[in-house]
Amino acid sequence: MNNPDLSKKLLELNSLIEFSQLINSNLEIEFILGNILLSLMGRMLISRGMILIKTSSDKTNDIFEICSVKGINRKEIINKKISCKFPGEPVFKIEEIKEPHRVFEENNISIFFKIYFFNKLLGILCLGKKAGNRYPEENEIIFIETLLNISSTTIENSLKFAEIKNLNKELNEKITKLNSLFELSKVLNSNFQNIEEIIKLLRYTLLGNYGIKDLIIFSKYRSDSFQILSKNSSIEISDENLKSLNDVKERIFLTPEHKSDFFRFLYEKNFELVIPVTNQRNEITSITCLGKKLNKTEYSVTDIEFLESILNISVISIENSILFRESVEKQALEKELNIAREIQLALLPETIPEIRGYQISAVNKPAMHVGGDYFDVLKLTETKYALVIADVTGKGTPASLLMANMQSAVHSFLKFFEDEHFNLIDATQKINEVIYSNTSPEKFITFFWGILDTEDSSFNYVNAGHNKPIIFRENEILYLEEGGLMIGIMESGFPYESGKVKFNSGDVLLMFTDGVIEQNDTDQLEYGEERLIKTVRDNVNESTDVILNSILNEIENFGYGMKQYDDQTIIILKKL
Structure with a gap:
């Protein structure tokens, strides 16, 4: 016979374990604090919250910085310093604060939880009331304190990590200045x-x-x-x-x-x-x-x-027209880029799994040593496969780092794939939230992924602002466009949609990034989607390897004498 209390405690324990794994996966303080707020506010149905991190103390009060907020106008208060004397208890309400800071009253903050690392006060979790204007119940308060205890070590490590980063930054600035002077003097x-x-x-x-x-x-x-x-x-x-x-x-x-x-x-x-x-x-x-x-x-x-x-x-x-000799700093940068390229290659699939009843070929050509395109083909079950393609804004090292985040998010959601529980729309929304919370506003990702079921030849997909993949079917072409906004533009508030198609024998699916169609020739004309479609149509009866090589040869011939200014990634799937 099931014990409801035991089941509830096991569920809470699993939740805490998963949360611990999540926040320990990233040492960035914004990521950690943001996930604390998301987890607790979502669980408790609380709409407003913030986390203060203690920065110093004066003679009477502690000084805190508002480091993370949810449900509150972030622009007005984030990173704001506040001085306040809190009660000695680990958990207290706003009525117990003798002189509460106006930021709490203005934002309807009602209950506070101190975050300790051993005896060291790290910060304060500040929450509004639950739905229905209620305070958390006793068991919920215990859960919050437990979660904060679990988080305290990670927060402390993150703060130390931030200190080290700042010290390294200052050191690097001084080294850069010395290197610049040295290199400038050497060259001149x-x-x-x-x-x-x-x-x-x-x-x-x-x-x-x-x-x-x-x-x-x-x-x-x-x-x-x-x-x-x-x-x-x-x-x-x-x-x-x-x-x-x-x-x-x-x-x-x-x-x-x-x-x-x-x-x-x-x-x-x-x-x-x-x-x-x-x-x-x-x-x-x-x-x-x-x-x-x-x-x-x-x-x-x-x-x-x-x-x-x-x-x-x-x-x-x-x-004096003196020739410039390449600097040591540039050589070091070249070496770092090569290392980064090796890391990026490790994130892309080393081999593409064979799919019974299908042919599949893919290629990734970065415009620089390190690129921002990403693709993957993952075997989920004996009959289901995930096809993924994405394009990060920009190129070079910043784009590759964001691409690594996307690859990690995709693999995390697909790692525990189960047919009856996996929802492509929900997973897309969660990936968007993860990327949004970990990137700057000007960075975003066009993203397309789908689940191929070889049992019934169906393909369920979501297109998040990516170049529309094309299905070539006899004398017609189909565009896969159902989806929504690009990843990372908005955290929430817009629904994603999914599309579903069934492959017929001889159908060819073409997935690509914009670098393929934006390759310029010497007249600054783009290769374009029309030329791409014609190339595939001319070779649609061939194998996917032949189709892929034909596209690459066409692009190379078209752009002969011109640099490749954007990453180029292509996936071709054909049903036999």
Whole structure:
């Protein structure tokens, strides 16, 4: 005979174990705190919550930072510092706080739980009341305290991890600055350099050490008048503007009141500092205009002295046309990218499983050492297979890291695949929530996946904003478009839909990323979907390997002489 209390306790225990595994999978504090709030608020039917992390103490109060919120306007209070003296009890209500901070009252926060790591106060979990304006019951409070005890070690480790990251960041900034100076000196003291690479190195040095993004260099290089040697801004500069540079005799801080129309114009375009560069005869041969620092701080005396030294030796080297020798820093970056590429390749399927009654072929060609495309073919049961393709915004290392997150999420949900319980729509929504909570707003993923059932030849799928896969069937083509928004754009509030098709003998399914159809030729024309469809149609009766190679050859011939600017991934499935 079943014991309801025992079953409930076992269920809670399993829930706590799963939660512990989840938060221990990531040391980012936002991920950990966000999942604490999601788990508790969802379980308790609480609509508002926040977590404070203790940062310091003054004579009377503890100082906390609001590090995670749910159900509250995040923009207004996230990372806000608050000072408050809380009661000594581990669990207390707002009425027990002598002088509650207004942020609690404004957001209807009612009950508080202290988070301890041994005897060390880490922070405070702050929750609103449950649905129906009720406080949590005693057994629920015990569950919350248990979950927080489980989380405390992970939170402490995460905070220590963040401290180490900050220390490493500071150290890396200092090392980068020293490396930049060393590399700049090494290059500029060599005998073989070219102007473009020196300017490029100069830009990297300014951006890396001072956050200076905007730079214009005017030079009298082999001329009696100033010319634009380099600029990374779209502003238009007239010959009359260039003539006004002859009046520059010393360093200038730009202001809206400057007597020169041109310098007032530069100020309006976010430039702040003008530095002349002289030759050995003390003649001004170049003038550099520097934009405002990205951190909005003013140029210090030390900054200007360092900048003048950099600009002097750089411009002198430019005017002498000395060739640039590749820096050690670039070589190190190349090595890191190669390592990252090896890691990325390990995330892609090493071999594609054979599917009875079908042929399948796939390829991934990154545009850089590391790409943001992802595909997978996973055997779930003897008759069911998952086909996955995704495209992360951008390319290079940032895209590959987000791609790794997507691969991990997909594998996590498919690892426990069960026919009767697995819901493709729900899984897509959960993946979206995971990616949304772990990425910046400008990052998103186009995503398509489906479950192939070889028993009845059905294919159940969800298309989250990806290029519509195409089924080639005799004289017609079908687009697989049912789904919803791209992954990572919004956390919730929009429903995903699923589609279902059945494969007939001879049907060919083509899945691809936008890099395939956006390959340019020498006239800047795109390969396009029409050419892709024609290539597949011309080879639709061939094997998937032949179809895939035909597409790759067509794209290569079309883009001959042009760089591949985006990752290219293709999956082709054919029912025999």
